[in-house]
Amino acid sequence: MNFKKQLYEGxxxxxxxxxxxxxxxxxxxxxTSLFNGLGMGxxxxxxxxxxxxxxxxxxxxxxxxIRIAAYITIIAxxxxxxxxxxxxxxxALSESLGVFIPLIVVNCIILGRAEAFASKNGVLASAVDGIxxxxxxxxxxxxxCVIRELLGSGTFGGGLLNGGQGFRIIPEQYPAxxxxxxxxxxxxxxxxxxxxQWLMKHLEKKSKKKEAAKR
Amino acid sequence: MIQEIFGIxxxxxxxxxxxxVKFYGICPFMGVSKKIDTALGxxxxxxxxxxxxxxxxxxxNVLLVLLKLEYMQTVVFILTIASIVQVVEMFLxxxxxxxxxxxxxxxxxxTTNCAVLGVVxxxxxxxxxxxxxxxxxxxxxxxxxxxxxxxxxxxxxxDKTDCPKCFKGFxxxxxxxxxxxxxxxxxxxxxxx
Numbered sequence: 001m002n003f004k005k006q007l008y009e010g011x012x013x014x015x016x017x018x019x020x021x022x023x024x025x026x027x028x029x030x031x032t033s034l035f036n037g038l039g040m041g042x043x044x045x046x047x048x049x050x051x052x053x054x055x056x057x058x059x060x061x062x063x064x065x066i067r068i069a070a071y072i073t074i075i076a077x078x079x080x081x082x083x084x085x086x087x088x089x090x091x092a093l094s095e096s097l098g099v100f101i102p103l104i105v106v107n108c109i110i111l112g113r114a115e116a117f118a119s120k121n122g123v124l125a126s127a128v129d130g131i132x133x134x135x136x137x138x139x140x141x142x143x144x145c146v147i148r149e150l151l152g153s154g155t156f157g158g159g160l161l162n163g164g165q166g167f168r169i170i171p172e173q174y175p176a177x178x179x180x181x182x183x184x185x186x187x188x189x190x191x192x193x194x195x196x197q198w199l200m201k202h203l204e205k206k207s208k209k210k211e212a213a214k215r
Numbered sequence: 216m217i218q219e220i221f222g223i224x225x226x227x228x229x230x231x232x233x234x235x236v237k238f239y240g241i242c243p244f245m246g247v248s249k250k251i252d253t254a255l256g257x258x259x260x261x262x263x264x265x266x267x268x269x270x271x272x273x274x275x276n277v278l279l280v281l282l283k284l285e286y287m288q289t290v291v292f293i294l295t296i297a298s299i300v301q302v303v304e305m306f307l308x309x310x311x312x313x314x315x316x317x318x319x320x321x322x323x324x325x326t327t328n329c330a331v332l333g334v335v336x337x338x339x340x341x342x343x344x345x346x347x348x349x350x351x352x353x354x355x356x357x358x359x360x361x362x363x364x365x366x367x368x369x370x371x372x373x374d375k376t377d378c379p380k381c382f383k384g385f386x387x388x389x390x391x392x393x394x395x396x397x398x399x400x401x402x403x404x405x406x407x408x
């Protein structure tokens with residue numbers, strides 16, 4: 001059990017979005033404001049943690065031939081719960097994410113972690129894995145959101161801060177509308193992944209230098 | 216009616232393309248677009264499953280509404296899609312072994328393609344009737360095929376380009392997909408109905 005190590009992996013070296021390249025659809029589709037990104041990230045984190053726990057608890061009961069169907073049913077159950085809760089308590093979020101909430105069922109992150117981690121590890125470790133991977137996913141979403149929102153519509157924290165208006169940083173007539181359109185999703189995510197690859201190489205070099213200096 | 220069908224076809228193929236505008240099915244779009252042949256095969260299989268799933272889920276949704284079980288839609292739809300994919304897989308294995316072999320591992324992966332669940336959910340939300348649902352499913356699949364085949368031919372060249380080191384691999388692929396999406400944005404004025 002090593003929470004710190006798992007957190008580091010989830011956020012940087014094994015980040016579900018920038019390294020494992022899972023769950024691209026939602027990462028690009030809904031990241032137009034901070035509100036959307038945080039909401040989606042939290043929803044996925046909760047579903048991922050719950051389904052990881054249940055799948056890990058049932059891992060010895062589920063026959064391996066039908067495991068995928070069983071996993072999908074479990075995941076769909078949790079997605080439905082979260083969907084109904086959001087509709088009841090945060091209708092604004094439910095409206096702005098739209099069809100992408102039920103689509104969490106087929107978000108590869110959740111099935112991917114179920115198959116790669118929860119089906120082989122204990123309940124506690126799986127819960128931690130769900131939380132850390134969820135944090136990594138949320139972080140990636142938020143970064144993409146902030147860039148797209150800032151450059152695309154010129155605001156920060158739209159839908160969330162300053163009474164839902166967000167803070168205007170770039171005057172209304174200047175922002176590059178292109179970035180909040182579908183095209184921007186591809187471009188910004190491409191740049192963010194490139195940035196994270198650069199960062200990881202940089203960190204690796206640094207740690208190697210340190211080791212060399214020690215010797 | 217014909218007008219509506221034509222409108223849906225046009226939207227799903229070009230102005231509201233499933234991949235490049237609505238972001239459904241990005242995972243297979245990135246994963247299977249390395250070669251034109253496999254891209255085309257995958258596109259065809261997805262189109263078939265989408266049309267079939269639209270038809271099946273329309274019937275099932277009628278039943279769910281009758282029983283007042285609308286909140287079970289997500290669970291029931293994904294199970295329906297999973298079983299359709301399974302049936303298609305078994306059918307292809309017996310009837311067209313050549314195609315089955317060519318598609319290989321990508322066939323079961325269609326279950327987790329969000330384009331399929333996406334189109335079914337959109338059909339329900341928009342309240343399309345049976346015919347329009349099936350047309351929307353098939354047209355969405357064709358739009359998927361169009362985008363993935365176009366991109367496969369671009370990608371064969373992109374992989375050989377000389378770009379900054381940290382952009383190598385996935386990032387540059389995403390950015391070229393972005394440029395393709397930019398081209399598709401040109402169709403956005405094409406909503407005639």
